[in-house]
Amino acid sequence: MKIFISSDIEGTCGIAGWQETSAGGIGYEYIAKQMTKEVSAVAKVALSAGAESVFVRDAHDTGCNILQKELPNKTEIMRGWTGDIYNMMSGIDMAKYGAVMMTGYHSPARSVASPISHTMQPYVESMKINGELCSEFMLNAYTAGYFGIPVCFVSGDEGICEIAKELIPEIKTAPVLKGVGGATISMQPEDALDLIKEQAEAALADEHYKKCIVELPRSFEIQINYKEHPMAYKNSFYPGAIQVSGTKLRYKSTNYIDVLRFVHFCAN
Numbered sequence: 001m002k003i004f005i006s007s008d009i010e011g012t013c014g015i016a017g018w019q020e021t022s023a024g025g026i027g028y029e030y031i032a033k034q035m036t037k038e039v040s041a042v043a044k045v046a047l048s049a050g051a052e053s054v055f056v057r058d059a060h061d062t063g064c065n066i067l068q069k070e071l072p073n074k075t076e077i078m079r080g081w082t083g084d085i086y087n088m089m090s091g092i093d094m095a096k097y098g099a100v101m102m103t104g105y106h107s108p109a110r111s112v113a114s115p116i117s118h119t120m121q122p123y124v125e126s127m128k129i130n131g132e133l134c135s136e137f138m139l140n141a142y143t144a145g146y147f148g149i150p151v152c153f154v155s156g157d158e159g160i161c162e163i164a165k166e167l168i169p170e171i172k173t174a175p176v177l178k179g180v181g182g183a184t185i186s187m188q189p190e191d192a193l194d195l196i197k198e199q200a201e202a203a204l205a206d207e208h209y210k211k212c213i214v215e216l217p218r219s220f221e222i223q224i225n226y227k228e229h230p231m232a233y234k235n236s237f238y239p240g241a242i243q244v245s246g247t248k249l250r251y252k253s254t255n256y257i258d259v260l261r262f263v264h265f266c267a268n
């Protein structure tokens with residue numbers, strides 16, 4: 001089977017601040033290298049578990065963080081942004097994947113579980129789907145669910161690993177750091193890689209991944225709370241969107257593709 005990996009940076013072992021998330025920032029090079037090692041570890045596990053190929057989506061910022069030459073053979077990588085609505089899951093519709101795995105994921109906007117918690121763009125104060133705080137993990141897991149693909153592994157901060165288990169009880173997780181106020185506490189980078197390997201192996205062993213199907217809600221009510229009210233006003237002109245307060249926008253649909261389209265135009 002083919003494996004799809006979506007890789008973010010804010011849940012990479014060792015990360016603590018925004019400056020480490022963008023090229024040119026102090027500490028970025030080191031974190032991008034660790035991000036590469038983490039995604040590479042998962043790709044290697046997938047290939048040795050019998051995957052015929054691995055597709056890696058570099059899903060952070062410019063989409064050009066992972067050092068491609070460090071990835072194993074039989075791995076393809078998508079760098080940059082196509083501009084499609086699948087976003088951090090871009091490429092998911094391009095082949096028939098057996099399982100989705102995620103690395104470097106992080107707690108959602110408004111969560112106290114990471115000093116760099118966020119959901120999509122920084123102007124989003126918080127996002128909710130059907131009343132639950134919405135993480136990038138949730139958005140992307142539902143995307144996988146829409147295509148009928150299980151999500152069997154996630155590494156990242158402790159907060160997102162807990163959220164992942166609530167959504168997909170059988171998912172294997174590798175919490176490699178945790179947030180405390182404005183700080184993070186991380187394990188050693190090599191220990192993080194060991195934990196990632198161990199959990200990724202467990203996710204694929206004995207077809208465990210098949211238990212990690214994502215249940216898609218029958219209907220979606222998505223709410224975005226913006227930090228600044230002009231953004232809510234501007235995006236209230238999106239077809240079907242309703243501005244429910246100064247900073248809040250609400251959108252409803254029974255089709256998840258509509259939700260992705262709304263997020264694409266109003267939170268991205």
Ligand SMILES: [Zn+2]
Pocket residue numbers: 008009010106120136
């Ligand atoms: Zn992110």
